[in-house]
Amino acid sequence: MPWRRLHPARALSAAGLVSSLMFLSGPAAAGRPLDDEPSTLPAAAATTETVDVLKAADAGDLKVTARGQGQDKVRLSIENVSGKRLNVVIPPGLVASSNLGQGGRGGFQSMGLGAINNRPGSFGRFAGSAAPGFRSMPVTGSDSPALTVPAGETLDVSVPGVCLNYGVDAPGPRDVFTLMDVDRYTEDARVRKGLRSLALLGTSQGVAQAAMWRICNDVSFDEMASRDGKLLNDQELALAARFVEAVDAAGPDGLVDPALLTEGRVFVSVQAEGASARGEAARLAGKLDGLRLFGLPVKLVEGDDVPVASAPALLVRLALSETAEGEALGRMQVGSSPSGDQWRPLGKVTFRDHSSLAVLDAQSLAALMEHELATAFVTVRAAKRTATSTTLRVDNKLPFTVSGLSLRAGSSAGSPLVPFDAVGIGPARSAMLPIQAGQAQVAGVELNGL
Known part of the structure; x- marks a missing residue:
């Protein structure tokens, strides 16, 4: 039978008729809802379970291989043989x-591992605890960062590590x-x-490495400064020295108390510029003690007293006054302490607020101080741009590790905030962070004292 070309309208009509017949012959034609079709996935594969990497390997749910990747990383190959999707957690x-991996004849370093989601340069979970007082940006780091491994698949991941054997070849x-767990090691x-x-509280990789060389191998910090100055500042x-002090102050079986790392880190003195500001400056100073800057408690310093601190520490000398228009004006001289009562200048920062000193309360004052200090001593600039995102270089000029960072994605006050948790940017270090915006500004900084 010869073929003949259908008119376009007839062709569409015929196609619609066939489609309708096919649809009616499906599940709906039999009176059964479409979403009642049974899943083709096994029930176990549709669920997700969070597991400890060691316990899951011992139970036969995971096959894990760990290989060397230089002096600061370990490469894990994780195969999920359980038949269900697993969120794999590396325990602190x-x-x-x-040694055990090489039958007791290991000629390379053993490594202590950080968290599975650490960015380059950071180490540990940065697990935070709620604290009273002012916080401009809450600690929101995950307590259990995990890697999702689908059933039947193998994923490779690099995990930051610190060497536990000073002077031994890198793997x-x-x-x-x-x-293995450190208790077995x-x-x-x-x-x-x-x-x-360290793995629980979180810090920069440099701080973690220096601390573990001191604890594991009894290497002095002076020796590290002379021999490893290119790695550690x-x-x-x-x-690291203050962390080791906190380790020795903790009980034999306990973990380090975070308060030993956060107390006595930020000192603030408040003075008035001009007789008219004395009363309000004294009022604000009395209520500032115990509030928080960058998540660290403020310790008030009287007048021109020079505090004695367990280094490193930050000293902010704040002078308050009012402009001719009656607006609050603050001038801050900032210093850092490398040791004891030795203080070196870090910089000068000024802030201005539309409120008068009489209207300003202590928490608002702390917020003004923190914002200006954060933008002055933690800076961002574009390192690379694409059509959809920007890679930012973040430089940390504070004497502490930046544990968390909040960036404003744009130049206006109404631009959205983008939080970055567990960044672990060490003092005098930088990090690269991606953001889906053409530019960004620092909106908040979080420190954990380590």
Whole structure:
């Protein structure tokens, strides 16, 4: 039978008739809802379970291989053989051990591991605890960062690590570790407490490395400064020294008390410029003590007194006055302490508020101070731009590790805020952060004292 060309309208009508017949012959034609079709996925594969990487490996749900990746990372290959999707968590205090992994003849370093979602340069979970007082940006870091591994799949991930054997060769891709808890790795209570606390509290990788070399191998910080100056700066060594003090102050079986790292870190003195501001300056100073800057409690300093601090620490000398228009004006001289009562200038910052000093309360004053200090000493600039995003270079000029950062995606006050948790930018260090905007400004900074 010869074919003949259908008129377009007839062709569409015929196609619609066939489609209708096909639709009517489906599940709906039999009176059964479309969403009643049984899933083709196994029931177990449709659920997600959060598991500890060690416990899941021991239970046979995961096959995990750990290999060397230089002196600051370990490469994990995680195969999910459980038949269900798993969120894999690295517990605080996990060690990639070289000796047991090589039958007791390991010729390369063992590594203490950070969190599975750490950015380059950071180490640990940055687990925060709620604290009373002023907080411009709450601690929102996840308590259990995890890697999702679908059923039947294998994922490779690099996890930051700190060397536990000073002077031993760094592991390479051919070197295979054995994963274990730090309690199995060593009987040394200080090593157990130090690594587990660092992995839980979070810091920069440089601070974590210096602390563990001191705790594990008894290397002095002076020796690190002379031999490892390209890896560690003076401020990182000072933070590590204070952490080691906190480890020794903690109980034999406990973790480091975060208060030992946050107390006595930020000192503020408040003075008046001009007789008219004295009363309000005294009122605000009395209520500022105990509030928080960057998440750290403020300790008030009287007059021109020079505080003695366990370094590193921050000293802000605030002079309050009012403009001719009656607006509050604050001038801050900022210093940092590398040790004891030695203070060096860090910079000068000024803020201005439309309110008068009489209207200003202590929490609003702390917010003004923090915003100006954050934008002055934590800076961002575009390092790379694409059609849809910008890679920002963030520079930290504060003497502490930046644990959290909030950026405003744009130049206006109404631009959306973009939070970055667990960034771990060490003092005098920088980090690269992506943002889906052409530019950004620092809106808030969070410190944990470590």
